[in-house]
Amino acid sequence: MPESEAELAFEGALRPKSLTEFVGQPKVRGQLELLLRAAAMQNRTPDHILLAGPPGLGKTTLAMIVAAESGRPLRMSSGPAIQHAGDLAAVLSSLLPGEILFIDEIHRMARSAEEMLYLAMEDFRIDIMVGKGAGATSVPLDLAPFTLVGATTRSGLLPNPLRDRFGFTAHLEFYDDADLERVLTRAARLLDLDISSSAVAEIAGRCRGTPRIANRLLRRVRDYALVHGTGADLEAVRGALELYDVDPLGLDRLDRAVMDILLTRFDGGPVGLGTLAVSVGEEAETIESVVEPFLVRIGLLTRTPRGRVATPLAFRHFGVERSSGPFLTDVL
Numbered sequence: 128m129p130e131s132e133a134e135l136a137f138e139g140a141l142r143p144k145s146l147t148e149f150v151g152q153p154k155v156r157g158q159l160e161l162l163l164r165a166a167a168m169q170n171r172t173p174d175h176i177l178l179a180g181p182p183g184l185g186k187t188t189l190a191m192i193v194a195a196e197s198g199r200p201l202r203m204s205s206g207p208a209i210q211h212a213g214d215l216a217a218v219l220s221s222l223l224p225g226e227i228l229f230i231d232e233i234h235r236m237a238r239s240a241e242e243m244l245y246l247a248m249e250d251f252r253i254d255i256m257v258g259k260g261a262g263a264t265s266v267p268l269d270l271a272p273f274t275l276v277g278a279t280t281r282s283g284l285l286p287n288p289l290r291d292r293f294g295f296t297a298h299l300e301f302y303d304d305a306d307l308e309r310v311l312t313r314a315a316r317l318l319d320l321d322i323s324s325s326a327v328a329e330i331a332g333r334c335r336g337t338p339r340i341a342n343r344l345l346r347r348v349r350d351y352a353l354v355h356g357t358g359a360d361l362e363a364v365r366g367a368l369e370l371y372d373v374d375p376l377g378l379d380r381l382d383r384a385v386m387d388i389l390l391t392r393f394d395g396g397p398v399g400l401g402t403l404a405v406s407v408g409e410e411a412e413t414i415e416s417v418v419e420p421f422l423v424r425i426g427l428l429t430r431t432p433r434g435r436v437a438t439p440l441a442f443r444h445f446g447v448e449r450s451s452g453p454f455l456t457d458v459l
Contacts, residue, residue, distance in 0.1 A: 190278065
């Protein structure tokens, strides 16, 4: 098997195939199991499902599991790929009866497509405009019953009429270390990697509560152990993660660059998002959507009306003393 095909096969093998194999998110798993079993007992398509949460927590995997558990085919698309109502009409009109339609990043669909989706989700029907100008007519087109599974990292950007048409909304939470250790143990078994429990715990503490990052770090540890001819022990894990700039809190190069600028150049803030982004040479959207959520969650950064402010924990973690300026309580 070519190397690229082997990597793809590995990625597919890491994804759980059923709710019983899926690690973590116990509340969401229980809710989905009830929804799917009730639909099967009534011989109907499951209600539309919205999966909301940060990247890397398993939204795409859960969509695949919904299709597998209900025994129905899966059609996959994404919000950025649906930029016109016609794009959505082409997808909807070609769905098979009972098919699962998965739309990733559904909040990024075009507004005209969103409005078409309202009627499709509720009545399994869309209206196609034929002609232009005064002679244009609306032709109704009946659709086969389907289940829409939408995934979003920013549910607040979904318009209320669309959000209200989902029969069930699942909010995925970050994983704790115990669940991440179970994820890593399963992945190591699939990799045929003999790894110590202390090494697994070390990786789990550095992967930001995200299974996708956990699996990625595990593969780097495997590579490190292979190249250096060592086992996947605690020393190998620390060596690999140091090489790839992942510190004991899970901070990467960009996280540390943001905190270094904030702590040393601006004495802990407050600093505006635009100024912070220019200082580290990144887009403001990247700082806001990728870096800040984790820094806020672990208590190193706070957003205030006057800008971003480093917390006392950040000063202690980076070993920096505050020289002047207001304290955190002065800007809240």
